Amino acid sequence: MKKWLFFCMALIVVFNFTPHDALAYSYGDPNEEAVAEAYKEMVAKLENNRFDEAKAIYETVQKEIDMHMGPEPSEVILEALEKKDKQLVIDSMRKVLVLNIARRLENVEKNFEKYDTSKRLLAKAFATYEALSPVVQEKNRELDQKLKKEFDQALQSLGNPGLFGVGKKESNIEQFKKSKETILSSLQKEFKLKSLEVGHFSESDLERLASAKKKEWTDLSKVKNWIPLIVIVVIIGAVVVYAVRKKK
Numbered sequence: 001m002k003k004w005l006f007f008c009m010a011l012i013v014v015f016n017f018t019p020h021d022a023l024a025y026s027y028g029d030p031n032e033e034a035v036a037e038a039y040k041e042m043v044a045k046l047e048n049n050r051f052d053e054a055k056a057i058y059e060t061v062q063k064e065i066d067m068h069m070g071p072e073p074s075e076v077i078l079e080a081l082e083k084k085d086k087q088l089v090i091d092s093m094r095k096v097l098v099l100n101i102a103r104r105l106e107n108v109e110k111n112f113e114k115y116d117t118s119k120r121l122l123a124k125a126f127a128t129y130e131a132l133s134p135v136v137q138e139k140n141r142e143l144d145q146k147l148k149k150e151f152d153q154a155l156q157s158l159g160n161p162g163l164f165g166v167g168k169k170e171s172n173i174e175q176f177k178k179s180k181e182t183i184l185s186s187l188q189k190e191f192k193l194k195s196l197e198v199g200h201f202s203e204s205d206l207e208r209l210a211s212a213k214k215k216e217w218t219d220l221s222k223v224k225n226w227i228p229l230i231v232i233v234v235i236i237g238a239v240v241v242y243a244v245r246k247k248k
Helices: 002-017 020-024 034-047 051-059 062-069 072-082 086-110 115-139 141-157 173-190 203-218 223-247
Strands: none
Touching (some): 034 051, 034 062, 034 115, 051 086, 062 072, 072 086, 115 141, 115 173
């Protein structure tokens, strides 16, 4: 009995003297973010121009992306893979990650009072940002540090239900909303998304593909593009010959 009482007292001491931040603000295992992992694997394949393998990786997450973000991202990415436009594939995947962060943070707000759920969703959002962090850091180290700080503040805003009341901290949804707004507006600007809403993926990317398709058909340096012209010339020639013979 005395040993059990001593053990309980020891637990209380540990909880009281362990910094609460260490208990409350570890993200835990986000179970990895599938789309972010796919992005990293695709970039590795594309660096070696292995487009078919990159496409196979994308197809493992396409269903999830189509379900949550509509068909536009896949239309752009799959066609860019077909055209072997490496940079467009990478840029588009980065935009998908930003949209995924927005989706996760929206769901955190909707489930704010459910601590376990909101913490898990925030962990997934942060895991997604970690895939983008090297890109942001390369362009703007201060922005990367600012965004990571905002993710930490968002995590703190969830509060902590504690264990048997020990280490409990109240949540603060207004603080979360501020961090969320800072994160999303910064990412939207950094990765040039017109909107973070479904159905507004990237008009510029669609225009770029349309322009590339038009250019491909008018590029006379490619042998295949001469074929339609040759056919037209042959047809016109045949018509002219037929007309001349008919007159005779």
